[in-house]
Amino acid sequence: xxxxxxxxxxxxxxxxxxxxxxxxxxxxxxxxxxxxxxxxxxxxxxxxxxxxxxxxxxxxxxxxxxxxxxxxx
Numbered sequence: 001x002x003x004x005x006x007x008x009x010x011x012x013x014x015x016x017x018x019x020x021x022x023x024x025x026x027x028x029x030x031x032x033x034x035x036x037x038x039x040x041x042x043x044x045x046x047x048x049x050x051x052x053x054x055x056x057x058x059x060x061x062x063x064x065x066x067x068x069x070x071x072x073x
Contacts, residue, residue, distance in 0.1 A: 008055035
């Protein structure tokens with residue numbers, strides 16, 4: 001069984017490929033991969049989110065309906 005760090009690394013490698021995708025397409029890719037989608041910022045506004053760590057959660061920043069940044073946790 002992979003460690004949480006290995007899961008996070010794998011999730012991050014996958015998620016980094018989503019930068020530049022439309023929000024709709026990226027969200028579909030994330031959920032189809034069995035990961036959790038969360039928008040943490042949109043068009044310059046940062047959202048309040050929980051600080052719990054989940055290596056299967058993909059946190060994204062959206063600018064003009066496009067993914068511009070991804071983080072895992």
